[in-house]
Every structure is written in structure tokens, then in C-alpha cells.
Amino acid sequence: MPDVIVVGGGVVGLLTAWTLGQASAEVVLLERGETGREASWAGGGIVSPLYPWRYSDAVANLAHWSQDFYPSLGERLLADTGLDPEVHVTGLYWLDLDDQERALAWAAANQRPLQAVDIDALYDAVPVLGRSFQRAVYMPGVANVRNPRLAKSLREALVRLPNVQVCEQVQVQSFLSEGERVAGVRTGAGEFRAGRVVLAAGAWSGELLASLGLELPVAPVKGQMILYRCAADFLPSMVLAKGRYAIPRRDGHILVGSTLEHTGFDKTPSSEALASLRASAQELIPExxxxxxxxxxxxxxxxxxxxxxxxxxxxGFRGLWLNTGHYRNGLVLAPASCQLLADLMQGGKTIIDPRPYAPEGRLVATPLS
Incomplete structure (x- = not known):
């Protein structure tokens, strides 16, 4: 019997399995479709919250740890698998912020290298940028990761671990309980039992917890993106204005995103979003x-x-663990979240204070139908 079942094969689930597997745990990862094909595939991959000073310390502490960890993670995965997740350090410019002074004060208080930039220096650094912007702040060292490649390299790293099993096209339907203990899961492919179960199913986590009479306040929020193909040196840095961003990949592809839509589990791209994203793209980069x-x-x-x-x-459900609900920052927070979870499961010293993330007091019991 394995030590741990991980439910969900996005980057958080993959990295959870990898972190526990590196610590010699016997792990089975269950994914209802293909690994890395949901939010982990669709996101932009900026290794920073879009506006870090607008988040609580709980988010910032995870983000800081992960940002420092990502370069070595990329190097390790490339060396182990031959698949490069392309951790691409470009820095990030925020343009025409309404709360620029707050951002700079946050940076000073948290010792982050964010600084105001002369507008002429901005246009020298990013010549293709639209000329309508008046102010900018810049943080060097901010990277983006090519998230589909990160997911592929993590999956390959798991496949190469003898103590980890990856099972795709296996949909978890409910949990197996023994008294107050969760002892495994029921799936369309049969029952899987383990010493502990980690739920890391992203937007689908709430549906599974509901089978235990628990309400998890995690809901799907749709985001749409577009992609352009440009020359490799066309956009030298990430840029962000009015909640929309442009992200350069190493090969010249540029991602522009993203929308925020509360439409349930519908992920159909829309013409309205396409028009809005194209308008944002053209405002940021007229070419x-x-x-x-x-x-x-x-x-x-x-x-x-x-x-x-x-x-x-x-x-109340011994053996059931959560690593979910990362909202817009799954890629950013994943390394720290997974290390924190592993620390807690192993009973050792934690990388940061775990109390802000604890499920206790944040879940609501609901009557089972």
C-alpha cells in the first residue's frame, strides 16, 4: 500500500508528488484527464503575483520562497529529465499604477528590489512599448516559466522515480473512510488505498470535499489568453498595465492575458474576450x-x-490533506506550498508559519444529501 495518494495532476499535484517522492515516500498520483492540462497549462507562468503588494503576507511569504527556488528547480528538472521548463528571467515593468507609492513602500518594507523608472529609460529598455504610458516601476530578476513544459518535465521526473506511480484518465469519485480516517479513494478504475490522501485538484477540489459534507470555498474562475509569434528578441521584458500583461518566451512567442470570468466550469473561448485581449495587446505593444x-x-x-x-x-478527517485554492498564483506559489505540505506531513520544521493556510476554521460543514 502506498504512503500517499495525490489527487490532481496539475503543477501543484505534480510538485506535491515530486517533493514527497524525493523524501522517499511511496506515492500514487491520480489525474482525471492528462497531467498539466488544466489551469497549469493555461496560465501565463509569471513567477510573481501580478500585484504582490495587494496581497496578504500569507501569499507574499509563499511567493518569496518560491521565487528564490524556481531557478534551481528549472536546472534540476532539466538535468534529471532533459526537458527544459524554460525559467526565463526578464524582469517585470508595471505601468501607470494607481498605487505606485504603496508598491514602493511595500518593496522597501519587504526588501524587494522594486524601483521607480524614468519613463525615457523605460522606452529605451522596451522600444516596442506603446507611448501612452507615463510612469513605471521595475523589478529585476522576475522570471516566467513555460508552464506546459514545466508540467511535462515534472511528469517525466515522476515517471523516473521508482517510488512514484502516475495514473492518468482515473477520475476520483469519492473518499474511502474508516471511522474518522480517510483511507483512500473510489475511482472509475476501482479503489485506491493509502496511508494518507492529498487533495490537489484545483477548481474541482470543492466537488470532491462535498462528498464528505464539507464546503470548500474554492470556485472556478475562467481566464482567457492569446498568443502571438514574434522574433526572439522582440520583447525584452514582461510588461503589465491595467491588469493585463505581455509575457515573452525565449523563442519569441508572446502571451497576452488574461480575463477574470465567473462562468462555472465553462472554459469555452469567446469572441468578446478575444477582442478585449487584442485591444490590450495593441495598447501595450502597438506592433x-x-x-x-x-x-x-x-x-x-x-x-x-x-x-x-x-x-x-x-x-475531523484524519489522513486527508489539502493543497489547493491557489487562485491566480498556482505557478508562483507551488514550490513553497508543496514544501510546506511535505514539512507538515513529515512532522518537521516548516519553511514558513503554516497557520494562515490551515483548513481548520476555513471549511464549512454541510448536510449530506
Whole structure:
């Protein structure tokens, strides 16, 4: 019998299994479709919250740890698997912020290298940027990761571990209980039992917890993106204005996103969103007006209150652990979230204070039908 079942094969689930597997746990990962094909595939991959000073310390503490960890993670995965997740350090410019002074004060208080930039220096650094912007702040060292490649490299790393089993096309239907203990899961492919179960199913986590009479305040939030193909050196840095961003990949592809839509589990791309994203792209980078996007897609984020994930054991259900609800910051927070979860499960010293993420007091009991 394995030590741990991980439910969900997005980046959080994959990295949970990898972190526990590296610590010699016997792990089975169950994914209802293909690994890394939901929010982890659809997101932009900026290794920073979009506006870090607008989040609580709970989010910032996870983000800071993960940002420092990502370069070494990328190098480790490339060395172990031959698949490069492309951790691409470009820095990030925020343009025409309404709360620029707050951002700079946050940076000073948290010793983060955010600074105001002369507008002429901005246009020298990013010549293709639209000329309507008046102010900018810049943080060097901010990276983006090519999230589909990160998911592929993590999956390959798991496949190469003899103590980890990856099972795709296996949909978890409910949990197996023995008294107050969760002892495994029921799936369309039969029962799986383990010493502990980790629920890391993103936007679908709430549906599974409901089978235990628990309400998890995590709901799907749709986000749509578009992709352009440009020269490799066309956009030297990430840029963000009015909640929309442009992200350069190493090969010249540029992602522009993203929408925030509360439409349940529908992830159909819409013409309205396409028009809105194209307008944002052209405002940020006027030369994109003459190009057709080469791709347009949508994904579902696991929206949670204040974007604070749920990390820890579920009260009253011994053996059931959560690592879910990362909202817009799944890629950013994943390394720290998974290390924190592993620390808690192993009973050792934790990388940061775990209390803000604990499920206790954040879940609501509901009558079972």
C-alpha cells in the first residue's frame, strides 16, 4: 500500500508528488484527464503575483520562497529529465499604477528590489512599448516559466522515480473512510488505498470535499489568453498595465492575458474576450495590431478567498490533506506550498508559519444529501 495518494495532476499535484517522492515516500498520483492540462497549462507562468503588494503576507511569504527556488528547480528538472521548463528571467515593468507609492513602500518594507523608472529609460529598455504610458516601476530578476513544459518535465521526473506511480484518465469519485480516517479513494478504475490522501485538484477540489459534507470555498474562475509569434528578441521584458500583461518566451512567442470570468466550469473561448485581449495587446505593444494571434484558449483557476491556498490536514478527517485554492498564483506559489505540505506531513520544521493556510476554521460543514 502506498504512503500517499495525490489527487490532481496539475503543477501543484505534480510538485506535491515530486517533493514527497524525493523524501522517499511511496506515492500514487491520480489525474482525471492528462497531467498539466488544466489551469497549469493555461496560465501565463509569471513567477510573481501580478500585484504582490495587494496581497496578504500569507501569499507574499509563499511567493518569496518560491521565487528564490524556481531557478534551481528549472536546472534540476532539466538535468534529471532533459526537458527544459524554460525559467526565463526578464524582469517585470508595471505601468501607470494607481498605487505606485504603496508598491514602493511595500518593496522597501519587504526588501524587494522594486524601483521607480524614468519613463525615457523605460522606452529605451522596451522600444516596442506603446507611448501612452507615463510612469513605471521595475523589478529585476522576475522570471516566467513555460508552464506546459514545466508540467511535462515534472511528469517525466515522476515517471523516473521508482517510488512514484502516475495514473492518468482515473477520475476520483469519492473518499474511502474508516471511522474518522480517510483511507483512500473510489475511482472509475476501482479503489485506491493509502496511508494518507492529498487533495490537489484545483477548481474541482470543492466537488470532491462535498462528498464528505464539507464546503470548500474554492470556485472556478475562467481566464482567457492569446498568443502571438514574434522574433526572439522582440520583447525584452514582461510588461503589465491595467491588469493585463505581455509575457515573452525565449523563442519569441508572446502571451497576452488574461480575463477574470465567473462562468462555472465553462472554459469555452469567446469572441468578446478575444477582442478585449487584442485591444490590450495593441495598447501595450502597438506592433501587435498587424498580427493575428496564433492561439486563443481558456482555463479555470481555483478561486479562493483572498487567494490564500488551503494547505494542511482536514479537521475531523484524519489522513486527508489539502493543497489547493491557489487562485491566480498556482505557478508562483507551488514550490513553497508543496514544501510546506511535505514539512507538515513529515512532522518537521516548516519553511514558513503554516497557520494562515490551515483548513481548520476555513471549511464549512454541510448536510449530506
Amino acid at each position: 501587435l495590431a498587424g498580427l493575428e494571434p496564433v492561439q486563443h484558449w481558456a482555463g479555470l483557476r481555483p478561486g479562493s478567498p483572498e487567494g490564500i491556498p488551503f494547505i494542511g490536514e482536514v479537521p
